[in-house]
Amino acid sequence: MEAKAQKIVKSSRMRNVASKLVSNKAALLGLAIIVIIILLCALAPLMTPYNPTKPDFSAQVQPPGGAHPFGTDKLGRDILARVLYGGRVSILIGLSGAVGGMLLGVIIGSLCGYFRGWLDAVFVKVAELVSIFPQILLVLVLVTILQQSMYNLIMIFIATGWVATFRMVRGRFFSLREESFVEACRVFGLGDLSIAFRHILPNCLGPVIVQLTLNTAGFILQEAALSFIGLGVPSGTPTWGNIMNAAKEIVSINQYPWVWLAPGLAIALFVLGVNFFGDGLRDALDPKQI
Amino acid sequence: MSENKDILLSIRNLKTHFHVRKRVIRAVDGVSLDVRAGKTLGLVGESGCGKSITAHTILRLLPKTARIKDGEIIFHSRKRQPVDLLKLQPSGKEMRGIRGNDISMIFQDPMSSLNPVYRIGDQIVESILEHENTTRAEAMERALEMLKRLSIPSAEKRIREYPHQFSGGMKQRVMIAMGLICNPELLIADEPTTALDVTIQAQILELMQELQRQLGFTIILITHNMGIVADVADDVAVMYMGKIMEFGSKEDVFLRPSHPYTRALLKSVPVLGNSGRDLLEPIRGSTPDPSDLPEGCSFAPRCDFAKPECGQAIPYVDVGNGHLVRCVLAEGREVRDGQ
């Protein structure tokens, strides 16, 4: 019989992953940044009385301080309000693009990884093609055909964002498929679909979540770049990217830097938080590190 | 452990511990050994007993988390003054002068022990050029001659090929060639045939014995397979949880096993020929956690002859001309570890 009577506890993987995360200070910092920024943006109406889009010609280009803690832009709109309301849109686009891409990537990746055959060959070529095309160019092609809108942007992100998750899930399926516990399921006569989605897929969730954080960060940056060059979200609805649109002229860069500094830092801070949290998650979920 | 001239390497009270997060793992916990020149020492034990760490400590090939706490390893080389390897800088000039030149080592997994992007010839020649100043062509010639000596077919062609074009057995021969090319005095083989099939293993063991007869180098053979030790070794050291439980000649250990662990090990291994007539006697329980070893004898919890005294310090007893046993039950002259 086993030597000492070990304490019988219903231990779970989730608990030991959580404990590793807590011990990683950078991941906690990242999580804190994410939560704070999302809260601020969600509670924007409480944080600032100003309307982010209504021009106020009496208060054009005021430096930070007093009534406008972050100052105002050329049309007299309060920068803090625009950053907060803009944050909602940017985070929404980044997250929904990443989640959409993840779902698509997981489904296609699992099917190709498990069943292989022509399905796999087709999607590998498609994935290769999508990754050869610089994402911005793909967006430009679609923007010239469809008109610009937040909805189209999310669709485009999903259409290009699935590739990373697809490759990763497919790779994990290729290796897990040969593991003995999968062969044992087949020897018990379990069906292919239940093996693929109830036995193999749960083992991929760790890296999928990590990829989700990386994709979210990536898309937020991508949306900002597109909106900055005026091809992302139309300037009617403020986002972190198109607020900075004003920074195209040299004069605005030099004379009133606060106009673009605030949104720029907001993007950098949020994405930094996401990356810190994503790295912490990867280490916590990595089975090799005891 | 007499101090006579035919000892090539004498290890005294070696302690190599690992600091992993707040825990200290006493992988090698007071090992003393004499390696006779020109002979083969079999270092045998189950995984985690410290046999491989002992070997790596000799060549100072330890990971950063390792700490050599105590002990000395005197290398009585023919070519230079006796030196305590533990006193040298691990990657200092003098230690590197010994590593691969006077003492070389081959490893368990031939498939991953050769650099995939260099040709076989270049990897062997690299050792020669590191230790001797000779021309590359001359070194390549010696490498070719060594490959032939290891009966690698069409060696002229294969010397220019890459590792992925070789089978497991062939790669292990290349490793042996690499180890012997600077004609070392000591070859340490860490489980050299564990990853190979039994007929290929027979070829490699036969080859190593033949080369030892021709070149006269000493071998430390590390394995968990008692059969290989009985077949190839002259002296045998049985290790368990970082200590040597029994040391002696092959006849001492196999014909007169005196430590309960050695006897239990021999009874728990199926032997070809008795075809299952008598049931194996497994050792009960499992190996303890290396970071909190019990006081005294670490085999006590699994030993059928355990007595209360097994909790205190265990004597290292000479039960008959050099046949040493670390056990309270052993009768004979007690030997100090340090001596």
Next chain:
Amino acid sequence: MGNEILLELKNIRKYFPVEEGMFRRTVGTVKAVDDVSLFVRRGETLGLVGESGCGKTTLGKIIVRLHKPTQGQLNYRLDDGGFKDLLSLDKQESFHAHRRIQMVFQDPYSSLNPVKTILSAFDEPMRVHGMASAKERKQRTADLLEAVNLRSEYMYRYPHEFSGGQLQRISIARALCIKPDLVVCDEPVSALDVSIQAQVLNLMKELQRRMNLTYVFIAHDLSVVEYMSNRIAVMYLGKIVELAGSGDLYSRYRHPYTRALLSAVPIPEIGAKKSRVVLEGDVPSPINPPEGCRFHTRCSFSQARCAQEEPPLRPYAEHEDHWVACHFAETLHQADDWVIQQP
């Protein structure tokens, strides 16, 4: 041990295509298993031994239908006593046939799903195969864990909390949860420590006695196979070269490869005078194996006929249970250096 035949393999072949280049053109075939026929009696342990690449694992996976053979029949005695080819059953029968044959795998750390509890690893197969009540399934899991000397509370734990030896015992227990008659064990102890191996081997023998199980025991270590098996089949490059009772195989081997294999196994004993038979070179590639007898390129007794005509697996002289695939089996053992082991 009843002599009723439980499983009969007939002319099993398994060829794997070798693909190369961009369009995955097939440039050759690996003849992993090449025309193997054998039977397994109820209650016995049939050993399958051979070196890597000899096809023993592929054959094991064909028996549990993880691989579909290129050709051949897998006749199994179902409950009603009749023989049926498991490869030509309809969907329903084929599913139920999975209850009869189960498998234990080599690597204990990868034979249990790391993200599921031990209980769910037992529960799902039982539920799928008609054991309705959850309480009953949990009780059977508890009994099986106790049967392999583990505490039943361990069913709530995850695989990463166990040692290799414990995990292998759990896998054995799980293989028995839907009451199979035949268990194929693929190198069940090779990944374990020496002292743990003996515990698992004895456990398997005890379970066989108690539950009247039949084993197909696959391993490369001849001493372990001999310890477990009643009859042993020696395989080389996809074919069976010799099949005999384990005692017979050791003392009256008739195939040169079996002789080389026996002589290569190191014995943990001193004084056993043993002449060492060392084969030359590597095992030939299974993509284009040698003509005629596949071992003739490495056999020191090979003659002209060996290179032309492939020797069939045939009964040796009058022994009912001793088969050999060598043209000169009757004469070779008269040679004076044939005997390698003084008992």
Next chain:
Amino acid sequence: MLKYFVKRLIMMIPMIVFISFLVFVALDLTPGDPLTAQFSPESISGLTHEQLDALREEAGLNDSLVVRYLRWFGGVLKGDFGYSIQTGTPIGSIIANLLPATIYLALAALVLSVLMGLLFGILSAIKHNTIIDYLSSLFGVIGISMPEFFIGILAILIFAIQLKWFPAQGRTEIGATFWVNLKYILLPALSLGLALTAALTRYTRNSMLDVMNKNYVKTARAKGLSEWKVFYRHVFRNALMPISVLICLRLPMLIGGSVVIEQVFGYAGIGSRLLTAINSNDYQLVLSIIFLLSIVSLLSSVLIDLITGLLDPRVRYN
């Protein structure tokens, strides 16, 4: 060896054809009259409707999609991309003098980021778990979190306007020597390459650490080689291969990013011309530029792939 190169190049052709077909289909879906894209404004201005229709018929604009695609692609292969609707100049010439500038920028960014990325990556791998390792991973995370254009704007504010080390805008000036051009390109190249530098630093470090645990590195040490020789000959050479795969993957982002950076720095490359073309619905020009940029991205990734083949004998020989 040659067989491997040829095989890779052949594999590229179906890809180019497919991209061109995709681009042509997109072109077909855009509004606007294709006629204006095929004839210089002078030749079609002032024609009546019937003459325009006749011209359209004669130019085969009513043929099926595939036929028109083949004719368009035939023209492209000969360098004839048709005419820019907005400026009327032949697209071929626009591309001819603006594309090299973008390639030059992307190349500069690539060289800078590869050098810095490898340097920091190797350093933090060798000095594993020390302050250098910590700082460079911090630099790595920050580098991939900053939007490229934000870095560009900051660079302009600090280095161009405040410190006046570099010109804030523009690509070159009259009579500019090589060194003067270098001054123009440094800031844009650095901003464009920063994300790749950061990613490369992290990736090189992990790839080096991974190789350092391999058995053949232990074998190298067992031969008595010095740490430096072990690194240089055994670790670095094997770590390079996964790194070149990463560069290959990240290259499209570099080319995509140049479109934004050219806007920030007013750097007159094909990227900024692309943006003005989009804003003025000059579809023929837009899609031709997009087609060429993706070809450049494809060519460069195949090039990097070939370098990987060069480094790894297993790739060459199987």
